[in-house]
Amino acid sequence: MSGQTDQLNAIVGQRIEVSPGLIVLRVVPDGWKLADFEAGQFAVLGLPATASRHPVSDPKQERADPDKLIKRAYSIASSSVANEYVEFFIVMVRSGALTPRLFALSVGDRLWLSPKVSGLFTLAEVPRDQHVLLISTGTGLAPYMSMLRSDLVCDDPRRFAVIHGARHSWDLGYRSELLTLDRMCPNFTYLATISRPEEEPIQWAGETGYIQDVWQRGVLEESSKFRASPDDTHVFLCGNPSMIVTMEKLLNEQGFKEHKRNEPGNLHMEKYW
Numbered sequence: 612m613s614g615q616t617d618q619l620n621a622i623v624g625q626r627i628e629v630s631p632g633l634i635v636l637r638v639v640p641d642g643w644k645l646a647d648f649e650a651g652q653f654a655v656l657g658l659p660a661t662a663s664r665h666p667v668s669d670p671k672q673e674r675a676d677p678d679k680l681i682k683r684a685y686s687i688a689s690s691s692v693a694n695e696y697v698e699f700f701i702v703m704v705r706s707g708a709l710t711p712r713l714f715a716l717s718v719g720d721r722l723w724l725s726p727k728v729s730g731l732f733t734l735a736e737v738p739r740d741q742h743v744l745l746i747s748t749g750t751g752l753a754p755y756m757s758m759l760r761s762d763l764v765c766d767d768p769r770r771f772a773v774i775h776g777a778r779h780s781w782d783l784g785y786r787s788e789l790l791t792l793d794r795m796c797p798n799f800t801y802l803a804t805i806s807r808p809e810e811e812p813i814q815w816a817g818e819t820g821y822i823q824d825v826w827q828r829g830v831l832e833e834s835s836k837f838r839a840s841p842d843d844t845h846v847f848l849c850g851n852p853s854m855i856v857t858m859e860k861l862l863n864e865q866g867f868k869e870h871k872r873n874e875p876g877n878l879h880m881e882k883y884w
Contacts, residue, residue: 621722651730655730665715686732752784
């Protein structure tokens with residue numbers, strides 16, 4: 612165990628429970644400096660198999676090599692400008708190997724954080740004169756929070772919009788921050804939708820249905836007069852695979868084309884599930 616402990620190079624600086632099964636975890640490197648990164652990229656977190664699991668997770672599964680760190684990649688939600696810590700928006704997979712262990716951590720506990728940050732799901736290849744539409748479900752919102760915290764400039768000609776879908780209102784992470792940005796920045800729009808409004812303890816007054824339903828109803832354009840066009844907008848998709856498949860089809864029909872290194876387009880997709 613001492614060898615594993617020596618590998619744990621970071622500390623939990625903050626843990627916020629957004630709702631049961633959803634946390635925001637702020638991780639601080641211990642004695643070393645974070646590498647520069649671009650908003651939208653991901654880092655890797657790790658814990659030994661001997662680390663405790665959260666009580667509500669499924670029973671522990673035996674691993675062939677209990678001394679090996681369990682590692683998984685997570686999109687960074689914090690700004691690329693601040694380098695004192697990195698923040699992650701994580702959902703518990705009860706049968707998973709790592710997330711039940713991450714959920715069992717408290718402030719001050721140690722874990723492993725990759726010194727290297729990777730990923731191509733960024734704004735790097737989006738021209739500055741193009742608007743940006745960020746569409747996500749669940750924790751797919753994480754890379755967008757990094758983009759907004761790093762690149763959104765209020766009153767700028769460039770417009771940003773977020774469409775975020777979840778089952779319940781309490782699963783809409785970062786909602787307060789996004790609502791504040793929506794009120795403060797005339798060039799930013801936040802649109803949230805939930806798919807199970809009948810389970811809300813207090814009647815939900817916002818949009819309901821899946822993201823594709825909201826999109827086909829034209830809610831974004833009606834609410835903010837922001838019409839996403841292939842001529843002046845880049846669209847990002849991140850989250851549930853079925854949402855990505857459905858939205859890709861709808862957007863293709865409207866003239867959006869997947870962006871590739873050798874074939875530039877205006878539709879960017881993060882398929883990490």
